Amino acid sequence: xxxxxxxxxxxxxxxxxxxxxxxxxxxxxxxxxxxxxxxxxxxxxxxxxxxxxxxxxxxxxxxxxxxxxxxxxxxxxxxxxxxxxxxxxxxxxxxxxxxxxxxxxxxxxxxxxxxxxxxxxxxxxxxxxxxxxxxxxxxxxxxxxxxxxxxxxxxxxxxxxxxxxxxxxxxxxxxxxxxxxxxxxxxxxxxxxxxxxxxxxxxxxxxxxxxxxxxxxxxxxxxxxxxxxxxxxxxxxxxxxxxxxxxxxxxxxxxxxxxxxxxxxxxxxxxxxxxxxxxxxxxxxxxx
Amino acid sequence: xxxxxxxxxxxxxxxxxxxxxxxxxxxxxxxxxxxxxxxxxxxxxxxxxxxxxxxxxxxxxxxxxxxxxxxxxxxxxxxxxxxxxxxxxxxxxxxxxxxxxxxxxxxxxxxxxxxxxxxxxxxxxxxxxxxxxxxxxxxxxxxxxxxxxxxxxxxxxxxxxxxxxxxxxxxxxxxxxxxxxxxxxxxxxxxxxxxxxxxxxxxxxxxxxxxxxxxxxxxxxxxxxxxxxxxxxxxxxxxxxxxxxxxxxxxxxxxxxxxxxxxxxxxxxxxxxxxxxxxxxx
Amino acid sequence: xxxxxxxxxxxxxxxxxxxxxxxxxxxxxxxxxxxxxxxxxxxxxxxxxxxxxxxxxxxxxxxxxxxxxxxxxxxxxxxxxxxxxxxxxxxxxxxxxxxxxxxxxxxxxxxxxxxxxxxxxxxxxxxxxxxxxxxxxxxxxxxxxxxxxxxxxxxxxxxxxxxxxxxxxxxxxxxxxxxxxxxxxxxxxxxxxxxxxxxxxxxxxxxxxxxxxxxxxxxxxxxxxxxxxxxxxxxxxxxxxxxxxxxxxxxxxxxxxxxxxxxxxxxxxxxxxxxxxxxxxxxxxxxxxxxxxxxxxxxxxxxxxxxxxxxxxxxxxxxxxxxxxxxxxxxxxxxxxxxxxxxxxxxxxxxxxxxxxxxxxxxxxxxxxxxxxxxx
Numbered sequence: 001x002x003x004x005x006x007x008x009x010x011x012x013x014x015x016x017x018x019x020x021x022x023x024x025x026x027x028x029x030x031x032x033x034x035x036x037x038x039x040x041x042x043x044x045x046x047x048x049x050x051x052x053x054x055x056x057x058x059x060x061x062x063x064x065x066x067x068x069x070x071x072x073x074x075x076x077x078x079x080x081x082x083x084x085x086x087x088x089x090x091x092x093x094x095x096x097x098x099x100x101x102x103x104x105x106x107x108x109x110x111x112x113x114x115x116x117x118x119x120x121x122x123x124x125x126x127x128x129x130x131x132x133x134x135x136x137x138x139x140x141x142x143x144x145x146x147x148x149x150x151x152x153x154x155x156x157x158x159x160x161x162x163x164x165x166x167x168x169x170x171x172x173x174x175x176x177x178x179x180x181x182x183x184x185x186x187x188x189x190x191x192x193x194x195x196x197x198x199x200x201x202x203x204x205x206x207x208x209x210x211x212x213x214x215x216x217x218x219x220x221x222x223x224x225x226x227x228x229x230x231x232x233x234x235x236x237x238x239x240x241x242x243x244x245x246x247x248x249x250x251x252x253x254x255x256x257x258x259x260x261x262x263x264x265x266x267x268x269x270x271x272x273x274x275x276x277x278x279x280x281x282x283x284x285x286x287x288x
Numbered sequence: 289x290x291x292x293x294x295x296x297x298x299x300x301x302x303x304x305x306x307x308x309x310x311x312x313x314x315x316x317x318x319x320x321x322x323x324x325x326x327x328x329x330x331x332x333x334x335x336x337x338x339x340x341x342x343x344x345x346x347x348x349x350x351x352x353x354x355x356x357x358x359x360x361x362x363x364x365x366x367x368x369x370x371x372x373x374x375x376x377x378x379x380x381x382x383x384x385x386x387x388x389x390x391x392x393x394x395x396x397x398x399x400x401x402x403x404x405x406x407x408x409x410x411x412x413x414x415x416x417x418x419x420x421x422x423x424x425x426x427x428x429x430x431x432x433x434x435x436x437x438x439x440x441x442x443x444x445x446x447x448x449x450x451x452x453x454x455x456x457x458x459x460x461x462x463x464x465x466x467x468x469x470x471x472x473x474x475x476x477x478x479x480x481x482x483x484x485x486x487x488x489x490x491x492x493x494x495x496x497x498x499x500x501x502x503x504x505x506x507x508x509x510x511x512x513x514x515x516x517x518x519x520x521x522x523x524x525x526x527x528x529x530x531x532x533x534x535x536x537x538x539x540x541x542x543x544x545x546x547x548x549x550x551x552x553x554x555x556x557x558x559x560x561x562x563x564x565x566x567x568x569x570x
Numbered sequence: 571x572x573x574x575x576x577x578x579x580x581x582x583x584x585x586x587x588x589x590x591x592x593x594x595x596x597x598x599x600x601x602x603x604x605x606x607x608x609x610x611x612x613x614x615x616x617x618x619x620x621x622x623x624x625x626x627x628x629x630x631x632x633x634x635x636x637x638x639x640x641x642x643x644x645x646x647x648x649x650x651x652x653x654x655x656x657x658x659x660x661x662x663x664x665x666x667x668x669x670x671x672x673x674x675x676x677x678x679x680x681x682x683x684x685x686x687x688x689x690x691x692x693x694x695x696x697x698x699x700x701x702x703x704x705x706x707x708x709x710x711x712x713x714x715x716x717x718x719x720x721x722x723x724x725x726x727x728x729x730x731x732x733x734x735x736x737x738x739x740x741x742x743x744x745x746x747x748x749x750x751x752x753x754x755x756x757x758x759x760x761x762x763x764x765x766x767x768x769x770x771x772x773x774x775x776x777x778x779x780x781x782x783x784x785x786x787x788x789x790x791x792x793x794x795x796x797x798x799x800x801x802x803x804x805x806x807x808x809x810x811x812x813x814x815x816x817x818x819x820x821x822x823x824x825x826x827x828x829x830x831x832x833x834x835x836x837x838x839x840x841x842x843x844x845x846x847x848x849x850x851x852x853x854x855x856x857x858x859x860x861x862x863x864x865x866x867x868x869x870x871x872x873x874x875x876x877x878x879x880x881x882x883x884x885x886x887x888x889x890x891x892x893x894x895x896x897x898x899x900x901x902x903x904x905x906x907x908x909x910x911x912x913x914x915x916x917x918x919x920x921x922x923x924x925x926x927x928x929x930x931x932x933x934x935x936x937x938x939x940x941x942x943x944x945x946x
Contacts (some may be wrong), residue, residue, distance in 0.1 A: 005777075008774075128807065128808050252778075256775035
């Protein structure tokens, strides 16, 4: 029973991580930038979503506005920050991205207050779903379901739509794709928009679970996101999804079984270092 | 000169040594490290434990350096296996690993850290002088390294590792050297910090300190010793200089980092040549 | 906006030291920015209210009291610089730390060396007062809280199986150490032991463990920003075990946990039923400045001023050594956080420990707890 509980929470968080960090994978695949500011989009989505939800009373409206805000901010970050420094050595966009994260986090603190926002009428509050001896928090089901549906939609687009084909072509051979008439710039905006939208949804879901969103809520995914890119392979969506699930489950069991004696960040760090020493280029490979 | 000024001088000096040490790895040799605070922490813990055990500070400091340098060598081996972004993430993980292990280690004081580090016995002015002496040594070493053959080898690896190897430069050898020296100096900075604060806890040596050091290097001008010194001074005195910003300091700090990366990726060190270009004949 | 301007002006004037030399100056450092900014703000405003009250009543020793506030960002390195600045200025006759353990412990050595009386209002690291005879505590030690909770669970609640969840820092470790030291003699056993990092907000695996443990009582030690999500996630999982906690006496905790907070017992907090006659006015003053996020922190900050003012009055002088002696001989002092019976020889407070319980979205007084003291 205990292990089932751990597995359920691990899977729920794995799905959430996948959704929250998909933007990092998309951006890394296209631009080779460690887009750490993505974490701020997660927080932005959560703040805007909760604020609008509290003001309007409608979660759907809150979610839509949150997605719009994150998409606009994500595309702005590309346009204003990354576009002009793509040719610089990798540390330049990385540190610029960190600067954006610091800036936005402090901006959230100033705008929304350091104590953050709480959800006024949380529909998932203390809601659980019971079958016999089992009871699962409804929010876990919503988290996993939301992640799976949104990722399925994304995968469908990537595999069957013209934009998706253009995206995959650009990831594998940017120059060749451009020569075949793919609008590389449009593909980039699409990637930033899709990733930011997913981060916003994830942010709102976490805010609903914790009943709290704080200026630095995004730290949940900033470091993990980088680990997932590495473990999942370069810009590989399936790889990133599997890596997220593995990380979620490993964390859940790791904290559950050894949390008192080993720091959780250290467990994740050991796993990461070991993986990289064995597979210096990550586990997966960019699929074309 | 009051105790306040002396303590500001000491803190600034410690951060200069720390930033210059990272610059040897990141700037001169081109190996991005996001976990440099771990080595600063190793130096701080070794020095603190030895001082608390009765060893005079001046003897404890070199031991801290040595152990930090050895740890750096181990991470240096990792740099032979992974590159660029993957190295950045590996070093990031090393940073988390260090804090995670120390946090849970009873022998290292765990969450309670190490208190009761005695005074060095040199007095505030003596301590500041010791720091200043270490700054001079570090800066001199950095300038020396960047100007002789080793520095050229570092720079060739930084620019294009394959090409450097084709020319017969043993890149593994030089990368290990860079990590070893850089981390040893970080350990020195950490030891000085332990002597300065006389109380250390694991949380100090986390990700944000590593980022601060990286920010000092790139804002100052990656690869330029003088620039990095300027960057370290600017960011250490940031809270003092920008006190008038009050509540908005972090906002400005973030904006500064973005601004420098966008408009002046060479950092403060790039300003003189930019001015020359403007002032010169067109 | 107006408050920001006032605050900035206060910060600037604090640096400039424009006061008349006759003023009594009290120094203070707190994390006004950084991860603990909410707490720092709560403490600063409470301290200003307390000092404003003293000045309105004619000041101390016939002089106005002036507060100098410094932002330590919750960092040790900043606190060292600030402590050196305060010592070099040589104007403050007493300094209050409304900060976490790292900055407080780092600054304590410097104030001790300068023989400047120093009150650590909230930091719980056991070594802070061991620095020397000028360093005093303002609140209950973590170990005492943890041990007394074990006694309370056995004697008052008459339970024995406990699961404990604590934050990974010196406060959480102190609570755990105290609890473990006291539980054996009380016949209390631990059936589960968990910890979480400062940044943790997702407690899926802890909750799974708590469900398995099926304890009589769950003891949580941490801060509101973790306690709120943790308690709501425990209740959301359908676990109805009684919860007793240390460190969660912040209004923000109830705001986050909402109905899940109902019935949670809070160790060492009088909460909204504080019996001090000045308390309603204090709360009103906090409310006027929108500073009710962490009232407990505010109470302790106010208490540090109470202790300091009382000592300065009794010393009858601004001589730091006399103030130190007066601090050490504090007796039966009514503060915003209870009645300080006296100081131990180790400069720790001796004070009764109230218990409060969350009821209808408020902290209601729920009697007193028996005090457990660690073996010397």
